[in-house]
Amino acid sequence: MTRRTSRETRTVMMLVGVVLTMGALSWAAVPFYNWFCRVTGFGGTTQVATQASDVTLEEVVRVRFDANVDKNLDWTFRPMQTRMDLKIGENGLAFYEAINNSDEIITATASYNVAPEVTGFYFDKIECFCFTEQTLKPGERIEMPVSFYVDPELVNDTDASWIRDITLSYTFHRTEPKQAALDADRVDNVN
Template identity: 75%
Template sequence: MSRRMSPETRTVAWLVGVVVTMGALAWAAVPFYDWFCRVTGYGGTTQVSQAAPDQVLDQVIRVRFDANVEPSLEWTFRPMQTSMELKIGENGLALYEAVNTSDVPITGTASYNVAPDIAGYYFSKIECFCFTEQTLQPGERIEMPVSFFVDPELVKDRDASWIRDITLSYTFHRTEPKQASLDAAPADNVN
């Protein structure tokens, strides 16, 4: 003898399934979107490389530098150069300066993008202060490097080959230092 579910039970089971599926999709959306942006350069997301390419073209590109801080971060933050011209494929090194203007240590993390958006697929960073959080002591001033290149494949892309000006923009956000949670844990007293 088989038991059939009542229509109300089937409806509840279906709704629970929909809620679970929506929750799983929402949970997966952020890592998937992050992966998608890194792979495609969508939204001006830059690439990460180990080294500059061997090929350097005889075509010049200008990179402009921009710096911002969120209002709750008591830092001054600026590029130490407003722009730089380099050959496509050539390794560039730019410096940014940050100063903690408060009387307490502050940790910040930089988000970044490039404009025009499509250039993100061809703009690669080798080293960047944006890869890790930065903690500045009261009044501390630091210079932070970003080593980068523009991939020569840019000139082969019919949608991006016209680009000869790229803006690299950073925004520093206040964050809680990752080490703080470890420091706050009580030490085991062994006698």
């Protein structure tokens, strides 16, 4: 093998390695970004808690509720309360309402965030309809709860300690139902 052929082979192998590396990084970008947002609260991504806070402060935070629907989803979706005043660390329970206005069974998933974005790291959800897909039959109406609290550590963050108004926002998007939901629906229709 000549020196030139050897060099060309190395160059081709390096280029193939670069392409494979770029492909792997592209594939991993979305899961990594989602993980990063969940861990840091980046972009207003809220946290998930397994239990309520054990510390409640006397300071009050106002949580406003917002609801949106993707243009491809024929649902009415709205908060059942527009705001809630809570002590920081106090557990809140809010409800949203969804109505399927179409003549078909529709499955949808809610994306969410809070504003200002810096509060995402301190906004903890214990239970939320946004953790799972929601399937509604034609004309069906449901009330969906979200249990949450604002972490008392908020007052110790120099970038967020002044914030006392937080907006929790959801947007429902149409999704393809999971096979288990389709199977359950078929069983319901047979019975």
